[in-house]
Amino acid sequence: MCVLAHVFEAAGLATVSLISVRPVAERLPPPRALYGEFPLGRPLGKPGDAAFQHDVLRRAFALLERPSGPVLEDHPEVIESDGTPLACALPPRHDASLPAAVDEARAFRAAYDRAFAARGVTSVGRAIDADTVPEALDALHRIAEGADWQEVGLGGDPVSIAHDIRTYYEEAAIALADGPPAGGQTEAWFYEQTAAGRTLLAARAAMQGAGAPFPLWFYMARATR
């Protein structure tokens, strides 16, 4: 993003950059930058808080009044990511003949549909759609149980499928949660509390153990997982 700031400013556009990694802005100084130590993925700080978002923008646009630069300032409020899993109930087992993740994904469908209806859009759909999420989890379950990852019929590249599954769950969780979750809470809930998250991590570990190419298993989950 700092590169784009240079390109745009050189073309005659005045730029203001919201920065999420301060050392990058120190090494590649954009003309005007406001660093917000907010959860990564939330450059305006707080979802559902228009007043806070306006505060970020006010501080950022104020940098346009500086006579010279580059200028890099910090937003005074630090917002830490919260490693506490989101308080979002998990569905009871419905069909014990199915792998837990498959049963669970089917049960979350109604919440996912409510989220879709509310927003009018979904980010699921890179490789699979919502209808196919249970099937993909069944394939990941079989990989975790020792099946060859290239033979289970994943239906797409593993990284895209992992994105779609996590997004399906996170969008469903938004429909079930009481207000916008704190940064990191939904991720912690997905990986640590849902059968889908555990299945995904187990399949990822199995693929690593089976010698799958690094980019195909590593990027299936956050690097620190």
Next chain:
Amino acid sequence: MSDTPMRDYAAGTPMPELGPTPWVTPKPLAESRVAIVTTAALHVVEDDRFTNDDTSFRMIPRERRDLALGHWSPNFDRAGFAADLDVVYPIDRLEELAADGVIGSVAPRHLAFAGNQEDTLTAVRLDSGPRAAALLLDDAVDVVLLTPV
């Protein structure tokens, strides 16, 4: 989970040499047309999805809110975006600022790149970045607000 490991990783990745920081003296904000350029790989749903290592950009018409998040990194919070588009792409906040006269106007088109790029960013620096700048200048944009994820 703390973001510190991911911030440390990002800070340690190779970066290109850019030379001196360019500088434009802007006109007053209340007279400026503002566009958002995000590196969150947002796109309208009927547009092509971002591929891995995608160096191009997507246009977002001012009135669209039904945007999908196509970024390939699994290393940031996505639930904030799922709960509130403006926490990544503050288009409603810009509309409010325009209505209040704080900014001159909101641009008709906004842009999205994918933040996950190869280390030299050559294509962005020499091709898609200048093309994006030309598009914004065609729309009489004065100020660009850049937002990451």
